[in-house]
Amino acid sequence: MSKQALPVVDPQACCPPLATRPLDAAQAAEIAPMFRALGDPVRLRLMSMIASVPEICVCDLTSAFDLSGPTISHHLKVLREAGLVSSERRGTWVWYQVKPEAFRQLGSLLEIATPAGS
Template identity: 80%
Template sequence: MVDLNAVACCPPLAARPLEAEQAALIAPMFKALGDPVRLRLMSMIASVPEVCVCDLTAAFDLSGPTISHHLKVLREAGLVDAERRGTWVWYRVKPDALRQLSALLDVSSTTRVRARTTSRP
């Protein structure tokens, strides 16, 4: 499981290089999103408040166990939460995880700072 508090400690990549420990904590999140099926699943989950696994499975030409494996990877990476209701499992995105990845990839503030320090009067 990825510790989201540890990820929050990291400045944007464009601000300064990550320490080895920081990179090791964050890499599983990016690795989980590096698979096309998982990226699509993440998009489907993030685009609604919550979604049933039955709807996710129906959207792919893959077996139920394969989809379950991909969803487990997303859960273990700290990107989604799951809740069993009867025979179905419902998934929802962890907004803090996406905010932290977004902040890590943010270049807007560092671009402005670099532009000011490199511009000539």
Template identity: 80%
Template structure:
């Protein structure tokens, strides 16, 4: 198996999850969603995600200079984001371009959606 075909999170499995405020998720659903949150739980990856999400796509050559980290370390963080199903990548010549997978964020947003409720009255 080539490195280009690494397994990623199945986003269809996330779609089946009701918002956390509706009902508790089962163990299988949690196993699917946890890598996404874990990937976003690192400050470097969160910054990378923010940079990538702010434009239609971004070259790794534009991401690396924004950090005081080596190229291989940035590549590792991007690999984690890709394997978590949060970004797609495409090699163009010597550079890799990244773009957000909007369906992943829509599904995470739906999972975290809280119904609007009336604020409790002061006692």
């Protein structure tokens, strides 16, 4: 995996639903890191764990996987850099929260209008 940092997406500014009109190159480049971050099974599972509660400690996330702490930290960093989660250090532990605006953006991007009469 590349060591380049993923840009953080501005959830207010990006993209209309795909079914409305095609994305231009800049819009696609802006939103792709979010999908790239969610494209890994471990990160997708981490994301579902984080999103299912108001906040969660990294200690609870690490214990749910048969992976090393540094590997989990790497996956959490990718989610954070993609703008999908935020984190706050409290003492020894880091607590994670989902960024609802990022998921609203992804949801609206994937929204397909139902044709009238369907």
